[in-house]
Amino acid sequence: MIRAAALVLAGVALAGCSTPSLSGLGEQGRVEVEGLAGVWQSDGDAVFMIEAHEGRRYTYSMSGARAVVEFHVIEIDGHLIADSTLADDENDDWSDAMDPIFGAYVIPVHKFARVELRGDELYYADLSDGWVTDHAGPGLASLGGEVHVLTSGSGGIRELMRRAVKDADAFNTPITLRRLRPAPNEEDE
Numbered sequence: 001m002i003r004a005a006a007l008v009l010a011g012v013a014l015a016g017c018s019t020p021s022l023s024g025l026g027e028q029g030r031v032e033v034e035g036l037a038g039v040w041q042s043d044g045d046a047v048f049m050i051e052a053h054e055g056r057r058y059t060y061s062m063s064g065a066r067a068v069v070e071f072h073v074i075e076i077d078g079h080l081i082a083d084s085t086l087a088d089d090e091n092d093d094w095s096d097a098m099d100p101i102f103g104a105y106v107i108p109v110h111k112f113a114r115v116e117l118r119g120d121e122l123y124y125a126d127l128s129d130g131w132v133t134d135h136a137g138p139g140l141a142s143l144g145g146e147v148h149v150l151t152s153g154s155g156g157i158r159e160l161m162r163r164a165v166k167d168a169d170a171f172n173t174p175i176t177l178r179r180l181r182p183a184p185n186e187e188d189e
Helices: 002-014 129-135 154-164
Strands: 038-042 047-053 057-062 068-076 079-086 111-118 121-126 140-142 148-150 175-182
Touching: 068 154, 111 154, 129 148, 129 154
Parallel strands: none
Antiparallel strands: 038 047, 038 175, 047 057, 057 068, 068 079, 079 111, 111 121, 121 175, 140 148
């Protein structure tokens, strides 16, 4: 009964999101992206605060939500990929756990997106569910219906990303964020 309830909860949490992964991309290729930290706004008026931390680590939070997401930016074949997961050390209130944006993080998973910073515009494109379903092979588990989870280790995920960055259909249409202001420490420079 508990196992069935957990699978139902996972299915609800993961539905409608980019395909989550049980493994991240690892540390190889982590980069700092100058100008990434700051306050950003989407066309839909959502406001995001991105903060840079030691060890090429970033966090972001969205206005009106209490969840904090941690991510690293990995360079793969000249493309920047964000590997994100819920920041364990900064989330003591799980009331946002079923929010459509943060719901995939109920289970400790990683999500991937291509990122590109051009001046005061940040483009963020989630890895496409359909592309992953067609290309992940045995490293993809189905939770029933159209809900899937990548189960490959970091090496398998990295190889999948190498194929993804070479395929124009691998990522969803980018979301454009516009810089409202740089991070406080960047304003002083």
